[in-house]
Amino acid sequence: xxxxxxxxxxxxxxxxxxxxxxxxxxxxxxxxxxxxxxxxxxxxxxxxxxxxxxxxxxxxxxxxxxxxxxxxxxxxxxxxxxxxxxxxxxxxxxxxxxxxxxxxxxxxxxxxxxxxxxxxxxxxxxxxxxxxxxxxxxxxxxxxxxxxxxxxxxxxxxxxxxxxxx
Amino acid sequence: xxxxxxxxxxxxxxxxxxxxxxxxxxxxxxxxxxxxxxxxxxxxxxxxxxxxxxxxxxxxxxxxxxxxxxxxxxxxxxxxxxxxxxxxxxxxxxxxxxxxxxxxxxxxxxxxxxxxxxxxxxxxxxxxxxxxxxxxxxxxxxxxxxxxxxxxxxxxxxxxxxxxxxxxxxxxxxxxxxxxxxxxxxxxxxxxxxxxxxxxxxxxxxxxxxxxxxxxxxxxxxxxxxxxxxxxxxxxxxxxxxxxxxxxxxxxxxxxxxxxxxxxxxxxxxxxxxxxxxxxxxxxxxxxxxxxxxxxxxxxxxxxxxxxxxxxxxxxxxxxxxxxxxxxxxxxxxxxxxxxxxxxxxxxxxxxxxxxxxxxxxxxxxxxxxxxxxxxxxxxxxxxxxxxxxxxxxxxxxxxxxxxxxxx
Numbered sequence: 001x002x003x004x005x006x007x008x009x010x011x012x013x014x015x016x017x018x019x020x021x022x023x024x025x026x027x028x029x030x031x032x033x034x035x036x037x038x039x040x041x042x043x044x045x046x047x048x049x050x051x052x053x054x055x056x057x058x059x060x061x062x063x064x065x066x067x068x069x070x071x072x073x074x075x076x077x078x079x080x081x082x083x084x085x086x087x088x089x090x091x092x093x094x095x096x097x098x099x100x101x102x103x104x105x106x107x108x109x110x111x112x113x114x115x116x117x118x119x120x121x122x123x124x125x126x127x128x129x130x131x132x133x134x135x136x137x138x139x140x141x142x143x144x145x146x147x148x149x150x151x152x153x154x155x156x157x158x159x160x161x162x163x164x165x166x
Numbered sequence: 167x168x169x170x171x172x173x174x175x176x177x178x179x180x181x182x183x184x185x186x187x188x189x190x191x192x193x194x195x196x197x198x199x200x201x202x203x204x205x206x207x208x209x210x211x212x213x214x215x216x217x218x219x220x221x222x223x224x225x226x227x228x229x230x231x232x233x234x235x236x237x238x239x240x241x242x243x244x245x246x247x248x249x250x251x252x253x254x255x256x257x258x259x260x261x262x263x264x265x266x267x268x269x270x271x272x273x274x275x276x277x278x279x280x281x282x283x284x285x286x287x288x289x290x291x292x293x294x295x296x297x298x299x300x301x302x303x304x305x306x307x308x309x310x311x312x313x314x315x316x317x318x319x320x321x322x323x324x325x326x327x328x329x330x331x332x333x334x335x336x337x338x339x340x341x342x343x344x345x346x347x348x349x350x351x352x353x354x355x356x357x358x359x360x361x362x363x364x365x366x367x368x369x370x371x372x373x374x375x376x377x378x379x380x381x382x383x384x385x386x387x388x389x390x391x392x393x394x395x396x397x398x399x400x401x402x403x404x405x406x407x408x409x410x411x412x413x414x415x416x417x418x419x420x421x422x423x424x425x426x427x428x429x430x431x432x433x434x435x436x437x438x439x440x441x442x443x444x445x446x447x448x449x450x451x452x453x454x455x456x457x458x459x460x461x462x463x464x465x466x467x468x469x470x471x472x473x474x475x476x477x478x479x480x481x482x483x484x485x486x487x488x489x490x491x492x493x494x495x496x497x498x499x500x501x502x503x504x505x506x507x508x509x510x511x512x513x514x515x516x517x518x519x520x521x522x523x524x525x526x527x528x529x530x531x532x533x534x535x536x537x538x539x540x541x542x543x544x545x546x547x548x549x550x551x552x553x554x555x556x557x558x559x560x561x562x563x564x565x566x567x568x569x570x571x572x573x574x
Contacts, residue, residue: 001333008330015323016284022316026309033307034291034317041290042283049251050258061378069378077384078391081248085297085395086413094303098432099546101425102302103415110412114398 053080067133071125079118086111185384188348191256192332192339193385197392198253199325201246202289205296206322208239212477213315215559218523226529229556233475236559237403240479243296244399248391250289252384278331285324292321300402300478301415311477344381402480416480421544424484427476427560430545433512439566444550446534450498450572457497459550462536465489470531476560486554487537491527491570494534500572503528508553509569520564521573526555534567 024031057073064072088094089107096102215224215232225231265275295306295314304310329336339348379387401411401418408418416425430436446462448455467487475481492502506522526532532555536543543549548565555563 001337005330005333008326008333012281012323012325012327012330015319015326017323019288019316019319019321019323022319023313026312026316030308030313034313037295037306037308038287038291038317041294042287045254045286045290046258046261050255053255054258064378066378070383073379074383074387074390077248077252077387078394081251081388081391082395082398082413084251085244085247085399088298088301088303089413089415092301093305094298094301096302096429096432098429099426101416101420102427104417104419104425105412105414107413110398113412114394 067129068126071122071129074125075118075122079115082114083111185379185381186256186259187381188335188339189342189344189346190381190384191253192336192348193344194249194253194256194388195336196340197389198246198249199329201242201249202321202325204242205239205246205292206318208235208242209315209318211235212239212559216311216477216562218521223523223525224557226525226531226556229531230473230475231557232559233403233473233481236475236477236479237400237481240296240300240403241396241400243293244300245392245396246289247293247297248395249388250293252388252391254286256384281324281327281331284320285328288317288321288324291317300399300480302478344385403475405482415478416482418482420482421546422484422538422541424474424482424538424547425480426546427478428515428565430549430566433510433515433566435510435512435566436545438511438513438568439545439549444568446494446551446567447569448494448498448571449569450495450500450504453498453500455494455497457494459536462489462534462551465493467536468530468533469537470533470554472531472554472556474554474560474563475558481560484538485540486533486535487540488533488535488551488554490530491522491532491534491553491555492530494570495527495572498572504572505574507569507571507573508564508567509571510564511566511568517561517564520553520562522553522555522562526558529556531556534570 023034057076060072060076061069083090086107089103089105090111092103092107094103211232212235214222218224263275265272292314295310295317298304299310299314335348342348397407398411398413399415401408401414402416404411405418408414418425420426430439444459446457448457466489468490469485469487471483471485473481473483491506495502495504495506503524504527505524506527508520508522510518510520512518522532532553534551535548535554536551538544538547543552548567551567552565553563553567
């Protein structure tokens with residue numbers, strides 16, 4: 001493994017050098033403009049996006065009832081990350097009046113459709129979880145600690161399965 | 167999940183959720199690495215398709231090869247965005263990790279930080295610039311094509327270096343059940359072999375607050391988000407998904423059923439292209455042929471279904487009709503496997519003049535198209551005539567062609 005690691009490290013350094021060389025070759029003004037975006041992306045992610053997500057996530061977990069937590073987290077991660085992907089489409093920043101074939105959808109309406117689908121999936125999964133919890137409590141199966149059965153059902157509990165006879 | 171109670175810089179232990187674990191990072195990382203690998207390789211294909219080096223002959227078959235590779239390029243980048251966000255969230259506590267007191271530890275720590283810094287910066291840069299480019303949004307001052315290509319090498323190099331540094335942690339994490347605890351001691355092997363090797367691994371040694379989601383659920387959620395992002399955008403290149411791709415940059419509609427990238431208006435070519443005295447010039451050294459549109463239409467006509475596959479990742483197939491390029495070459499006595507310079511009427515622009523290598527020139531499917539979907543070519547598709555060749559990036563399918571020139 002040590003050999004593999006050394007070879008990988010050397011290959012990595014060579015590839016980085018190739019990239020740096022190619023970048024510098026374009027010209028100094030281009031390199032400065034690129035550097036601004038390279039650093040800007042990290043700053044935006046590490047000092048704005050992630051703290052906001054950490055705080056929002058913590059609040060969400062504390063505020064939500066236990067049966068709602070997992071579907072809510074799963075739904076938020078899906079909708080949140082896909083919304084990040086959709087920012088350039090939602091804003092239509094690249095749209096041009098002379099080219100109606102570019103960015104030619106109603107993306108805001110599309111976002112609401114996606115949000116509605118995710119919300120319904122979260123609701124179904126949450127109601128399913130509540131139903132199962134209720135049955136379990138009714139059967140008197142007292143449990144403590146992390147629920148391994150829930151862990152196994154993972155994503156399945158989110159949308160497709162819904163309430164299941166156990 | 168704990169939050170820092172007082173306004174101070176958080177420490178590693180503050181972010182104690184068991185989700186911030188190499189068990190998650192390694193699993194999401196495998197998928198993320200695969201996306202970056204595909205994006206890098208297909209990026210190389212696209213680079214070579216656009217700037218063919220002398221030692222390489224870009225193939226003309228299958229006709230949709232570039233359509234597939236470039237579609238994969240953009241889709242793997244899109245798929246990587248949710249994965250990268252989850253991955254970075256998972257490893258975020260390591261941001262606050264402090265080196266040990268020894269000089270060697272400080273140096274190793276600094277080197278690892280630097281390599282991770284390059285990786286994160288390059289990865290975010292590539293995904294963000296690529297995503298924006300797919301929507302033709304350019305809010306920056308660097309040249310997109312060359313810069314995206316150069317930083318791609320930075321990203322893949324930093325990724326390979328990162329895998330080298332993390333290999334022991336990755337192997338340990340992937341070899342154990344996802345709920346098992348794995349040390350994330352960076353360059354050093356995991357320093358808790360007892361904990362990771364125990365037959366019944368606990369979620370964590372010190373039970374943190376309940377988080378409401380298991381590690382396995384988080385990994386699956388990241389993959390699901392990635393899949394949703396792909397399906398929501400892929401309609402721009404996969405016709406079957408057009409109706410469900412609510413964020414597709416193209417609906418697939420356009421004049422004569424094909425979208426356009428650059429309009430005649432944007433290319434400042436409208437009056438030139440509509441000029442009644444238009445003639446196509448074909449040049450082979452001292453021999454020249456000049457053809458009016460009527461004369462072109464009087465030549466033998468062919469019709470083929472070929473895709474327009476743009477570097478921005480969208481593509482659409484059309485039924486193109488026109489004359490074979492090699493038939494035009496015979497008019498000036500040039501062999502069919504000549505290299506050609508294709509000159510557009512557009513007065514400026516990076517692709518106003520393109521180079522058509524001989525493997526395309528001699529191909530039966532390479533046309534100077536006069537029609538699309540049985541109608542006279544729309545001006546935004548390149549009226550009076552455009553180049554259409556199999557397996558070529560859209561930017562090289564020159565529109566509003568005025569001159570074909572044999573080059574040695």
